[in-house]
Amino acid sequence: MxxxxxxxxxxxxxxxxxxxxxxxxxxxxxxxxxxxxxxxxxxxxxxxxxxxxxxxxxxxxxxxxxxxxxxxxxxxxxxxxxxxxxxxxxxxxxxxxxxxxxxxxxxxxxxxxxxxxxxxxxxxxxxxxxxxxxxxxxxxxxxxxxxxxxxxxxxxxxxxxxxxxxxxxxxxxxxxxxxxxxxxxxxxxxxxxxxxxxxxxxxxxxxxxxxDLPGGDGETAAAEPxxxxxxxxxxxxxxxxxxxxxxxxxxxxxxxxxxxxxxxxxxxxxxxxxxxxDCSCSREKISAILDGFSGEEIAESVEDGEIRVNCEFCSKEYRFDPAEFDGAGGD
Known part of the structure; x- marks a missing residue:
């Protein structure tokens, strides 16, 4: 109650x-x-x-x-x-x-x-x-x-x-x-x-x-009050x-x-x-997404020897070693 x-x-x-x-x-x-x-x-x-x-x-x-x-x-x-x-x-x-x-x-x-x-x-x-x-x-x-x-x-x-x-x-x-x-x-x-x-x-x-809301069909007749x-x-x-x-x-x-x-x-x-x-992002969630990347996608995500992911909501940056994934998602 x-x-x-x-x-x-x-x-x-x-x-x-x-x-x-x-x-x-x-x-x-x-x-x-x-x-x-x-x-x-x-x-x-x-x-x-x-x-x-x-x-x-x-x-x-x-x-x-x-x-x-x-x-x-x-x-x-x-x-x-x-x-x-x-x-x-x-x-x-x-x-x-x-x-x-x-x-x-x-x-x-x-x-x-x-x-x-x-x-x-x-x-x-x-x-x-x-x-x-x-x-x-x-x-x-x-x-x-x-x-x-x-x-x-x-x-x-x-x-x-x-x-x-x-x-x-x-x-x-x-x-x-x-x-x-x-x-x-x-x-x-x-x-x-x-x-x-x-x-x-x-x-x-x-x-x-x-x-009723206007129908948007161009009718000009007044709706019933x-x-x-x-x-x-x-x-x-x-x-x-x-x-x-x-x-x-x-x-x-x-x-x-x-x-x-x-x-x-x-x-x-x-x-x-x-x-x-309270943002719901986490290292584990982002890692799970990267696990599904192909080897080519992982390679394209590498910058200066690492993968960096920024959360658009909380601006937190996550860094990963590409070797953690190695194209686990397959090509």
Whole structure:
């Protein structure tokens, strides 16, 4: 049985903890998070240009909110592929709370976009696809849902994904900031991000109905208007009052924000899940991949007498003696 904790029963969850919540009067369940040191470590390691770091931080918050819903020992992987200056984002969340991420971008195109002031997430991504993959582990089939990136925000893409794939009304808010912290001898900047996701889950499925999405076939006839359920309409109205700073301000905290939004209806929070900057790469995993290389592939991988492999997620370098493999995979 899941332990339920009412607001006021305990202190703030603090940074890097995903807090599930429920507003029974509105038939709403959701999750909220403030990312601090874990996010800062992941972004600082790569030293991305600021617009890229901000975009990847949004991706990490969204991945944490989605991945923490997993009920089994698996992994959720969020990946974009698009034609913008930032042509790929990858973030994954393991059920135990481990997260990692990286971004790929074109330096020349990014510099041009910055010069022209085209640095919103939508402009950096451009058009393409966003895929959400649920990896249930060895010997289990993967599930993947894909949604178009068409110049809209990651918030809007997430809403569209849930309407298309699960027909669940979903609202998402994301926020990212780089803060200057006072220190002896000068200030130090650090990354913070926050987000909140709410889903409408009434007992009667017909109450979840939303207007159909545009079909993209050029038809101009107006779709039949659909009345939003009063409870969901109120949730949307309450979410519209959230200021970006409230989502990530440690002096406000997740629980205090939830109380401000939902105290009139009654809100229950559940024990949180800690988020960790924890890459799953290892020497053994990379060695197993190299074991499958042919002799020719091993020879092509040698540089200055050794094989060097860098993890794109955590930037850790692994070095191997080519003699360890000797074309074990065969030609």
């Amino acid at each position: 899941t332990e339920q904790l009412k607001l006021g029963d305990f202190g703030h969850a603090g940074d890097d903890v995903i807090v599930p919540f429920q507003v029974e009067a509105l038939d709403v369940r959701g999750r909220a998070v403030q990312l601090g040191p874990a996010l800062d470590a992941m972004l600082d390691r790569h030293d991305y240009p600021e617009p890229v770091a901000r975009l990847l931080a949004e991706c990490l918050v969204l991945t944490a909110l989605l991945g923490s819903s997993l009920k089994f020992d698996g992994k959720l992987i969020l990946q974009t592929q698009s034609d913008g200056p930032v042509d790929m984002l990858v973030a994954d969340f393991a059920a135990r709370g481990s997260m990692r991420a990286y971004a790929r971008f074109d330096e020349a195109r990014l510099a041009r976009a910055q010069k022209e002031g085209h640095t919103t997430p939508e402009q950096l991504l451009g058009t393409g696809v966003l895929a959400m993959t649920i990896d249930q582990g060895t010997h289990m089939q993967r599930y993947q849902g894909v949604v178009q990136l068409d110049g809209t925000s990651l918030e809007e893409v997430a809403r569209t994904y849930f309407r298309q794939s699960e027909q669940i009304p979903t609202e998402v808010r994301l926020s990212v900031a780089r803060q200057l912290l006072p220190e002896a001898g000068g200030g130090k900047s650090s990354w913070r991000a926050g987000g909140m996701l709410a889903q409408f889950l009434p007992d009667a499925p017909d109450r979840m109905r939303l207007p 659909v009345h939003l359920d009063d409870a969901w309409a109120e949730l949307l109205a309450l979410f519209s009052t959230i200021e970006p700073d409230e989502l990530l301000d440690p002096t406000i905290g997740t629980e205090r924000l939830l109380y401000r939004l939902f105290h009139e209806h009654g809100v229950v929070v559940f024990p949180g899940q800690t988020v960790a900057d």
